[in-house]
Amino acid sequence: MEKLHQVRKYIRFYGWVQGVGFRYVARMAAERSGATGWVRNEFDGSVSMEIQGTERDIDSVLQALGSGGYIRIEHIETRDIPVLADERGFRVRY
Numbered sequence: 001m002e003k004l005h006q007v008r009k010y011i012r013f014y015g016w017v018q019g020v021g022f023r024y025v026a027r028m029a030a031e032r033s034g035a036t037g038w039v040r041n042e043f044d045g046s047v048s049m050e051i052q053g054t055e056r057d058i059d060s061v062l063q064a065l066g067s068g069g070y071i072r073i074e075h076i077e078t079r080d081i082p083v084l085a086d087e088r089g090f091r092v093r094y
Contacts, residue, residue, distance in 0.1 A: 007054070007083065012077040012078075013073050013075075013076055014073070018041050018047060020071050020072075021068060022047050023039045023040070026047075026065060026090075027092055032064075034057055035052060035053035035058060039090075
């Protein structure tokens with residue numbers, strides 16, 4: 001069986017994304033999908049994330065964030081970054 005292709009993305013979210021459970025939803029969705037990485041609030045009111053998994057894993061997390069109760073994403077910036085071979089889990093950074 002062929003292993004699915006892993007990718008890693010740096011994503012910056014803008015909108016009403018702090019103080020609304022964004023990081024909690026991101027962590028729970030990442031754990032459900034098997035994605036790894038981290039999420040943190042930024043000083044400018046945005047949220048940044050590095051997330052690694054298959055495209056399907058990452059899409060699942062983004063879909064969960066898009067349907068999160070009070071979360072209102074107005075703009076997303078995304079870029080591909082190198083995969084980290086030994087990363088385990090998804091965490092909230094402070």
